Amino acid sequence: MAHYLVQPLVMLSVGAAVCSLAYVLAAIVCVRRFGRRGVGRPGACPPVSVLKPLCGLEPGGYENLRSFCCQDYPAYQVLFGVRDADDPVIPLVERLIAELPERDLQLVVAPRTIGPNLKVSNLANVYPLAKHDLLVIADSDMHVGPGYLAAVVAAFEAPRVGAVTCLYHARPAGGLWSRLASLSINEWFLPSALVGAALSPVRHCFGATMAVRREVLEQIGGFPRLAHYLADDFYLGHFAAAHGHEVRLSRYLVENVVREPSFGALFSHELRWSRTVRSVKPTGFALSFLIYPITLALLADLAGALLPGPLPAGLSLALPALTLLALALRLGLHYVVRSALGIPGVGRPWLIPVRDLLGFAVWAAGLFGQGVVWKGRAFSVDGHGQLVEPKENTQAVVSKP
Template structure:
């Protein structure tokens, strides 16, 4: 058997493995999200339901902010409080928060203003006071650009508590993001197509297989008592043990992807597991240009590169374009099948699976009036995946919320000095200093 035939066999096996992951994500989405029963906790007495503190960090006027925040006020759950935090007393989100507090006087809600700097991550700095002042052990940390169904909290607590005969304790419950576009911008449309198809498919598949931690921080439930035992070192500790040194939320202020690190710490340090409830975190996507989308995707590729290098390097080979080339070459080499036939068949099946995942999460098929615009954005996302990866993999600096960071080897971040590109430095005259004054 020649080396070419062996390579073709390996390529065919690899493609089969990626397709198996995709089918797993599709079937798991059908089982989990097409039926969302009401939890008994929705109508339970306050004394019989575990207390939950809902922590929502605020930063400016996010798209659909009023409805996003209102969705937590309207939760069908008998025992919860809401803590809304903002770093600046002049933050534009605060009048919206006060209006909702006046509208729902029966809901226990407080506003905390002023951050406590415990690291370079501004979200952690914003949350730390709410984290410490929360009245309950179960915390639901949910971003301000997310809206949820009224039954989400009850179903999520069901998943966190779990059945009494469970073999593994659940330490964190999270929700798959589902993008909702409010503005017809090209970047927003591509982000919608990405989150609602390929990202959701792979996210659900990885969490169904449960081979390792894979969590996004849009909407997560966990226990403060668990977080107070871990510090992000990912080193296992004995039962009832505590990591040495600072633990708790403040220990994760040194990471940009604090959500992923918290989930990894609960998984690897405590030996517990995660679960997805049957709800989605409806991520409201506002005005996102094409460059915004590219920089957003590049940012998280660079973060993952320094946290999980091997899986990040494999990512391009799991995308539809590269995979179709591998598959078509393998089938041509082994069976003489025309590459055009295999590429067309591959993309037809890939689109079918992606749209099926969309239907499971949305609760309905893709609307006919959105079909062509959605498919155009889907195609753009698939074609951009490899160029964005190549752009992102050769760099370690990212910009997040207007601040520049350098990603370190262990996944931590440090504030980066403002630097100019090589093109700006090339154009800089050598014989005098630049004048910053506008003429």
């Protein structure tokens, strides 16, 4: 490679690595600050409707669902939505209803489809049965403690708050691939979300929890407004903020039970996330390579090795120092996440460089293409974040009366 091309490449790679180290320091500060604050309890406890869209069995499915039914909260209902009468999750829900007759639990089986996002169709089908004006929506692979509802409702005490969301940490329910997936959530996604929340107001929701006032949901157009988006959670908060409502990040961390049976499943799942993020926050996604300091330091080392002749004295010391510092800071963040947030370790420290390299590879792959596979169905995502189905499948998303 020509000398005049290599020098700028070295400078760019070193600059990116230094910026990445600064990011990790900021992440450590944000994680520690988040961990020091309590989740809070509401002064009043208005009744709540919990909407649970279900499709198939999830790892720890029964325990996950039961956790939402056993809340330390005075008045709430839980609506379980299923589209297919043969869905294997139905016996779990029926078991819960039989075991907890004193709770307000109801199963709704309805195949009506209002758009390509079948999760949103599920929510639209159970919504007419929601009794209360505070609505809490949570993905089916989430597990919560008995204080969850109280913590979420506490964030609504300010009238300007129209929606509340929660971040989440992961618990692996499997071997190496599940641990790598959980490590990514706990030590790459979660800190980056906290840094983002520190830099600018939260204007979107996470699927771990989307809580919204009924009047706000109606104001933004209800579930039909979300039915064509892949990132329905993002857009619920986005539309609420666009209508002048505050979106608040709760201090409660939800637990995500993760099972990835193979490398292919892990990579496909994370590639879908990457392309989803790219569709809704293209600038943020483009800059998210900065959360991979180990990879960037190694790329700087590689660029330095391409320079003809011996390295300048300063650079020959700076490059290995960058790599060692990247490893040290990433290891520091690993332990800060565990101690400040009370999250059990999900992987050995030696997995951290592997996870960093893999995360960068997923990010690079996410720069290209629009195709995603979700619940076994293939889609592309257009420039507005909306799902586009292959022509042969479009009949499946025609709204039924």
